[in-house]
Amino acid sequence: MSAPDAAAPGGPISQVRGERWHDRRVLRWSDLAEIPADFGPTVVTLGNFDGVHRGHASVLRRMCADARAAGCAAVAVTFTPHPLQVHRPQDAPPLLTGDEDRLELLAATGLDAVLLVPYTLEFARQSPREFVERYLVDGLRARTVVVGRDVRFGWQNAGDLSTMVALGRDHGFDVEVIDDLRPSVTADEGSAEDRAADELRRRWSSTWVRELLEEGDVVRAARVLGRPHRLRGVVVHGDARGRELGFPTANLAPVSSGRTAGMVPADGVYAGWLRRTRRPDGSPVPQEDAEALPAAVSIGTNPTFDGVERRVEAYVLDRTDLDLYDEEVVLELVERLRPTLRFDSIDALTEQMHRDVQDVRVVLDREASSPDWR
Ligand SMILES: Cc1cc2nc3c(=O)[nH]c(=O)nc-3n(C[C@H](O)[C@H](O)[C@H](O)COP(=O)(O)O)c2cc1C
Ligand SMILES: Nc1ncnc2c1ncn2[C@@H]1O[C@H](COP(=O)(O)OP(=O)(O)O)[C@@H](O)[C@H]1O
Numbered sequence: 016m017s018a019p020d021a022a023a024p025g026g027p028i029s030q031v032r033g034e035r036w037h038d039r040r041v042l043r044w045s046d047l048a049e050i051p052a053d054f055g056p057t058v059v060t061l062g063n064f065d066g067v068h069r070g071h072a073s074v075l076r077r078m079c080a081d082a083r084a085a086g087c088a089a090v091a092v093t094f095t096p097h098p099l100q101v102h103r104p105q106d107a108p109p110l111l112t113g114d115e116d117r118l119e120l121l122a123a124t125g126l127d128a129v130l131l132v133p134y135t136l137e138f139a140r141q142s143p144r145e146f147v148e149r150y151l152v153d154g155l156r157a158r159t160v161v162v163g164r165d166v167r168f169g170w171q172n173a174g175d176l177s178t179m180v181a182l183g184r185d186h187g188f189d190v191e192v193i194d195d196l197r198p199s200v201t202a203d204e205g206s207a208e209d210r211a212a213d214e215l216r217r218r219w220s221s222t223w224v225r226e227l228l229e230e231g232d233v234v235r236a237a238r239v240l241g242r243p244h245r246l247r248g249v250v251v252h253g254d255a256r257g258r259e260l261g262f263p264t265a266n267l268a269p270v271s272s273g274r275t276a277g278m279v280p281a282d283g284v285y286a287g288w289l290r291r292t293r294r295p296d297g298s299p300v301p302q303e304d305a306e307a308l309p310a311a312v313s314i315g316t317n318p319t320f321d322g323v324e325r326r327v328e329a330y331v332l333d334r335t336d337l338d339l340y341d342e343e344v345v346l347e348l349v350e351r352l353r354p355t356l357r358f359d360s361i362d363a364l365t366e367q368m369h370r371d372v373q374d375v376r377v378v379l380d381r382e383a384s385s386p387d388w389r
Contacts, residue, residue, distance in 0.1 A: 042127065043129050045131050047149065054155075056087045056156045058081055058089050059155050059161070060075070060078055060161040061162065062091070064091065064120075064121060065112060067124070068224060068239050071124075074161065075121065075124035075126060079124060087159070090155055091128075091129050092150060093129065093130070094132050095132070098139070102139070109225065109278040109279075110278060111221055115276070116345075141169060141170060143170075143178050143179075159191055160179060162179060162192060164176060164194060166179060223239055224239050227239065228281070229281060233285065234349075237349075238387070240388070244348050246346045247275065247276050247277055247343065247344070248327070250341065251268045256320070262311075263335065265329050265330075266328045267329075280351075282316075284314075285313075285349070285351050286348075286349045286352060286374065286382075287347050288309060288346070288347045288349070289329050289344055290307055291342060292342075292343045310331050310375070311332065311368070311375045312348060329346055330368075349379065350378045352375070352378070
């Protein structure tokens with residue numbers, strides 16, 4: 016089948032163009048059956064988009080502009096869980112972002128719709144031709160498919176760029192190849208990080224962000240992500256010690272519980288922001304609109320108290336009135352201040368926590384006025 020000649024994409028899309036992204040209706044589907052019959056034609060791209068870093072975002076923004084110029088809707092096809100978690104869980108990387116943040120960040124690039132496909136072995140068993148015909152041609156009525164040079168798709172990754180081009184010829188869609196995006200700056204422009212990366216000719220990548228987070232380098236991670244790294248989780252009860260110390264801390268549920276998403280960076284104390292993600296009626300607050308509360312974030316096992324479980328906890332500065340239990344919050348990590356230490360006394364720990372709070376103020380004052388990652 017070839018792409019139909021429909022002049023404009025479906026109704027909601029054309030009504031919402033040009034508005035702020037979270038006022039727009041970005042359509043979310045998890046099944047082909049949810050795509051309206053009159054939707055399309057489309058410009059489509061595929062990928063995991065873990066972290067939606069600067070490389071992803073610039074491809075997606077460019078694709079949205081092309082789609083608009085061509086009178087098409089811009090759609091990303093992505094997968095959950097990560098395909099490696101299905102095929103080789105032992106090799107699966109820690110994900111930078113959970114599905115909710117991934118969808119929110121994808122939407123922010125200006126896309127009209129995201130198809131989040133549940134990734135199962137059954138889905139994976141489709142041949143490259145079956146996948147393209149079902150999803151891109153029949154499902155999304157693709158006019159253009161945007162891919163990286165190293166694209167792989169279909170059972171056992173049998174499809175590559177040449178397969179996609181051949182399928183495009185059969186079905187009447189174009190294939191647009193995007194070369195790796197990397198920092199590209201001249202000697203007197205861009206940040207030191209851009210210049211260093213440019214010298215290495217390193218491409219923007221999720222792997223690069225993971226390496227930086229493993230070292231606790233959230234400052235450089237933010238430069239690759241184009242925003243501070245986030246964790247999103249539900250607040251659970253800890254050992255009820257924080258209040259006694261004078262620093263109540265909201266503890267995120269352990270990542271292993273499935274109630275916290277995002278890669279946990281190296282142990283240490285960080286300056287960051289805590290955002291509440293739901294209104295009292297339970298409706299979601301777009302992260303752009305959620306008030307950012309300044310926070311001192313501790314990641315570690317609390318060795319001063321011989322703890323064994325690794326915890327992520329946040330003390331919101333100057334507040335004692337909060338009740339965050341069972342609430343979902345987002346933590347944005349701005350800068351690592353120091354490693355986690357074992358103190359000989361509780362007084363020594365709390366004295367250090369007071370100093371941490373002062374350091375947090377300095378870092379966040381600076382970040383609020385001129386974020387380093389822009
Ligand atoms: C700013 C800050 C810095 C912290 N630094 C350390 C540290 O260096 N060593 C440590 O053992 N615990 C550290 N903690 C964690 C405290 O031990 C923990 O918040 C306290 O035991 C309360 O735990 P609870 O929330 O389970 O009651 C820190 C906590 C905060 C908020
Ligand atoms: N400034 C604050 N920062 C973080 N949490 C706070 C703050 N003020 C009150 N709270 C509430 O207190 C709880 C933490 O108290 P804490 O004594 O540390 O107990 P727990 O050991 O259960 O974490 C948080 O989960 C939150 O509901």
